Amino acid sequence: SQKIEQNSEALNIQEGKTATLTCNYTNYSPAYLQWYRQDPGRGPVFLLLIRENEKEKRKERLKVTFDTTLKQSLFHITASQPADSATYLCAPATMDTGRRALTFGSGTRLQVQP
Amino acid sequence: GAVVSQHPSWVICKSGTSVKIECRSLDFQATTMFWYRQFPKQSLMLMATSNEGSKATYEQGVEKDKFLINHASLTLSTLTVTSAHPEDSSFYICSARGQTNYGYTFGSGTRLTVV
Numbered sequence: 134s135q136k137i138e139q140n141s142e143a144l145n146i147q148e149g150k151t152a153t154l155t156c157n158y159t160n161y162s163p164a165y166l167q168w169y170r171q172d173p174g175r176g177p178v179f180l181l182l183i184r185e186n187e188k189e190k191r192k193e194r195l196k197v198t199f200d201t202t203l204k205q206s207l208f209h210i211t212a213s214q215p216a217d218s219a220t221y222l223c224a225p226a227t228m229d230t231g232r233r234a235l236t237f238g239s240g241t242r243l244q245v246q247p
Numbered sequence: 248g249a250v251v252s253q254h255p256s257w258v259i260c261k262s263g264t265s266v267k268i269e270c271r272s273l274d275f276q277a278t279t280m281f282w283y284r285q286f287p288k289q290s291l292m293l294m295a296t297s298n299e300g301s302k303a304t305y306e307q308g309v310e311k312d313k314f315l316i317n318h319a320s321l322t323l324s325t326l327t328v329t330s331a332h333p334e335d336s337s338f339y340i341c342s343a344r345g346q347t348n349y350g351y352t353f354g355s356g357t358r359l360t361v362v
Contacts, residue, residue, distance in 0.1 A: 167350060176253070176340045176353030177291070222290065234281040234342070235351055239290045 135160045139223060139238035146213055147246050154208040154241045156223035163225035166199055166206045171220045171240065180221075181208075213245045249275050253341050253354025260331055260361055268326045268357045270341030276321035277343035282314075285338040285356075294339075297324040331361040 138157045146152050165184045169177035183190040183199045190197045196209040210217050220242045224235040250273040260266050270280055278299045283291040295316055296304040303316035315327040328335055341354040
């Protein structure tokens, strides 16, 4: 069955450092992969999408890589700030017309210490 | 950008009563909306897919008679938790596909507490 794995242990880092979060998937052939941020008591917020033919995608301090051979995506936050503290969810997805729901990994909680 | 408005943000109800949660797409039309449930320290679990003008599709293990979904218009889907019990206490979130970049837009969620 399809499986999405994210490190369930919280990631604690110092402000200014780079945070790296991992998303591994099995029994999937996603056409693209999305990353979301979720704050406590709030719905997820879309951050980035990377397609299968893209190795890397950047948006401001965020960088996502997508290795379809390793079946893995890495999510980096450079120059991290306490405001980056949240849970980050990955969601591999196949091509669709918006009629298919996303399936999420369990999420990794990031805590950035000042 | 695409905005999904979800109300109420929190509700407390007595066991045995029903609660309705609304999800509206404010600046786009959503023919399909999705309802998720999230328990503490867990990820979002899809409950059902709401299709405008037709019946909702429920995930395995989700009771369709308990979680009534209505998608009467292109901008509104509602989830009614009928005869709520304490085990239904959870965080309910709706979602719709935005118009750009394949990103999905989520409502802010509804914290339901059944006492």
